Amino acid sequence: MNYLDDNDDLIDALSAGIAERMADIHAPEDMASEAREIARRRTTTRALGVGLPALAVVGAVGALVVTSGSSRTAATGAVHGVGPHAPALPSTAQDVAYVVRRVRARLAVAASSRGVVLSTLNKTSYPVYRSVTYFNPRTQIFYQTDTAHTRRGRELYANVDADIPVGNHMHFRGLTINYSDHTWAQGESVASGPFQQHPAPATRPLPPDALSPPSAIEKALSSHLATQVGTTKIDGIPVLVLTGRAGQDHITLYVDAQTYQPLRETDDARGKFHLDTVTNVLPATAANIARAKTAPKIPPGYTRRSPTS
Amino acid sequence: LRRLRSRRAGFEEFAAAHGDSLVKLAFAVGGDRHRAEDVGQEVLARVYQRWWGLDDPLAYARRIVINATYDDRRRVIREDRAMQELGRQAVPALQHPQERLTDRGALMAALDDLPPRQRAVIVLRYGSGLSEAQTAATLEISIGTVKSQTARALARMREALASEPVTNLETA
Numbered sequence: 001m002n003y004l005d006d007n008d009d010l011i012d013a014l015s016a017g018i019a020e021r022m023a024d025i026h027a028p029e030d031m032a033s034e035a036r037e038i039a040r041r042r043t044t045t046r047a048l049g050v051g052l053p054a055l056a057v058v059g060a061v062g063a064l065v066v067t068s069g070s071s072r073t074a075a076t077g078a079v080h081g082v083g084p085h086a087p088a089l090p091s092t093a094q095d096v097a098y099v100v101r102r103v104r105a106r107l108a109v110a111a112s113s114r115g116v117v118l119s120t121l122n123k124t125s126y127p128v129y130r131s132v133t134y135f136n137p138r139t140q141i142f143y144q145t146d147t148a149h150t151r152r153g154r155e156l157y158a159n160v161d162a163d164i165p166v167g168n169h170m171h172f173r174g175l176t177i178n179y180s181d182h183t184w185a186q187g188e189s190v191a192s193g194p195f196q197q198h199p200a201p202a203t204r205p206l207p208p209d210a211l212s213p214p215s216a217i218e219k220a221l222s223s224h225l226a227t228q229v230g231t232t233k234i235d236g237i238p239v240l241v242l243t244g245r246a247g248q249d250h251i252t253l254y255v256d257a258q259t260y261q262p263l264r265e266t267d268d269a270r271g272k273f274h275l276d277t278v279t280n281v282l283p284a285t286a287a288n289i290a291r292a293k294t295a296p297k298i299p300p301g302y303t304r305r306s307p308t309s
Numbered sequence: 310l311r312r313l314r315s316r317r318a319g320f321e322e323f324a325a326a327h328g329d330s331l332v333k334l335a336f337a338v339g340g341d342r343h344r345a346e347d348v349g350q351e352v353l354a355r356v357y358q359r360w361w362g363l364d365d366p367l368a369y370a371r372r373i374v375i376n377a378t379y380d381d382r383r384r385v386i387r388e389d390r391a392m393q394e395l396g397r398q399a400v401p402a403l404q405h406p407q408e409r410l411t412d413r414g415a416l417m418a419a420l421d422d423l424p425p426r427q428r429a430v431i432v433l434r435y436g437s438g439l440s441e442a443q444t445a446a447t448l449e450i451s452i453g454t455v456k457s458q459t460a461r462a463l464a465r466m467r468e469a470l471a472s473e474p475v476t477n478l479e480t481a
Contacts, residue, residue, distance in 0.1 A: 007463060010416075011435055014466075017417045018436035022333040025342060027349055031332075032324035035353030036317070 117288040118210060120279045134284065134292035135211070143293040175295050177302070184298050185305040207244020207251050210281050214260035217253075220244065226253065234263050316360045323366055324353055330437065331370055337432045339378040340421055348377045371437070371447045375429045419469040427462035430455055 028034075118133045133144040177184045208220045220226040226244040229252075233239060238257040243250065254264040265279040282288045331352055336345035352373045356366050363369050420428060426448070433444045434455075441459075445452045 010463060010467065013416055014420065014431060015435045015438075017420070018337050018432060021417060022337055022436065025329075025333045025336045025345065027324075027328035027332045028346055031328055031346070031350050032321060032353055035324070035350050036320070036357050038350065038354040039357040 116211065117282040117284050117292060118279050119282055119291075120277055132288075132292040134289045143289070145292055145295070177296065177298060178305075179299075182299075182302045183305040184302050208242070208253055208262070209251060210253070210262045210265040210279050212253075212262060214255075217242070217255050217260040217262070231257065237263065239263055316357075320353075320357050320360055323356065327367055327370065328353065331374055334371060334432065334437055335374045335378060337436045338375060338425075338429050348374055351377060368443070368447055371433070372449065375433075375448060378429070379425050415470060416466070419466040422469060423462050423465060427458050427465070430458045431462050434459060 116135060118131075118135070120131045120133065121129075129146060129148050131144055131146040175184070175186050207226050208217050212220070217226070221228065221242070226242040228240050229243050230241040231238060232241055232254070234254055239254045240257050240260075242253045242255060244253070245251070250268045252266045252268075253262055255262050262281050264281065267277045267279070328349060332345050332349035335348040335352075336342055339345055339348065352370045355373055356363065356370050359369070360366070420431060423431065429448060430444060433439045433447060434441070439447065441452050441455045445455045448455070450458075
């Protein structure tokens with residue numbers, strides 16, 4: 001029979017052909033555990049998207065430092081150490097020029113969009129985490145500093161910054177200073193993408209957050225995704241107090257009453273893992289960006305910890 | 310902690326049940342084995358990150374597989390253009406040259422030559438066995454669009470095959 005004339009035969013042949021092609025394709029055995037590791041490492045980005053507190057970000061930085069120096073292959077996909085195990089980078093002058101062009105293009109976009117600075121305080125319990133994050137949603141430029149304070153005082157400082165994604169790779173650098181055991185560690189890693197310019201759409205609508213543009217605030221109010229529960233003032237500016245719920249997480253958003261620009265977000269996650277955080281949205285001035293980017297000096301006498309220890 | 314353990318257990322179960330099929334889907338749509346493994350891992354990472362917010366993790370995972378392969382295609386096209394500008398030979402996006410030697414290979418080559426969305430519809434419908442409604446939900450398009458894309462894809466494949474010296478799949 002000539003299958004060109006019959007859709008059913010063509011479809012049968014397609015099903016058989018696709019099945020044959022896929023027959024010897026299998027997921028690598030360690031794919032799930034690798035995926036979990038990648039997910040932990042990406043908590044920094046996730047924290048910006050859904051409002052997780054600095055606690056998780058510190059964990060991600062820890063993972064970043066600990067895994068530095070590993071040398072997984074490109075085929076398994078994920079994170080490469082830098083230095084002796086650096087990932088294969090383009091070797092010809094033309095390739096380098098191409099990459100440089102792309103980076104410059106991204107930087108030009110960055111210059112036209114200043115992004116935001118978020119100052120977050122997780123006040124649930126000791127240790128109290130404070131973080132300052134600079135994030136540009138359009139370019140993915142990202143800097144963050146975290147400090148953990150216990151009852152005894154400052155115990156941990158962590159700083160991470162991530163370059164603009166180039167192709168499928170994003171370069172992270174991290175520094176941690178442990179004030180309790182007088183050690184410090186520094187690490188670098190390259191995470192593989194794809195990295196999207198904007199967060200992937202959620203499967204269910206989420207209430208607006210500190211990164212939402214004013215247009216999204218208006219839309220959320222008209223669609224009852226957020227509800228106005230009152231008014232107040234922040235630094236003398238009249239603000240609307242909005243609330244929204246994402247699962248068990250309760251979000252309160254304070255937006256400028258005239259512009260709808262978010263100024264503050266408080267998150268109260270009432271699941272088994274209770275978290276209470278306050279995030280202030282600051283203008284992306286050079287001084288505020290520096291707060292997210294600048295690492296403190298390592299105190300004299302501190303010993304360097306191996307990234308793998 | 311129980312909540313975290315429950316996420317891990319649920320995720321492990323999900324990955325064991327669907328990891329293979331997601332990598333196979335990525336390979337069927339994208340055509341690169343190593344990249345398919347990367348995509349599978351990427352998809353599982355995203356599922357793990359969003360575990361609590363997903364009503365249907367499998368549908369979400371399939372959608373991310375398709376989107377990742379779209380992104381790959383766009384990236385390959387962009388990079389090919391850049392390479393061409395530099396006077397270098399572009400690398401073919403899909404790599405099944407050996408299949409072209411067989412009749413079924415010609416059919417699969419015709420599949421590879423389809424535009425990305427049509428190829429995704431065909432693979433989801435006839436490779437993954439999804440219904441029109443499931444395919445529509447995965448690709449976030451209407452059922453009508455699934456029907457029209459399917460019809461166009463089959464017609465396009467028949468047209469491509471008509472120019473090949475192939476008459477009977479039994480010889481494959």
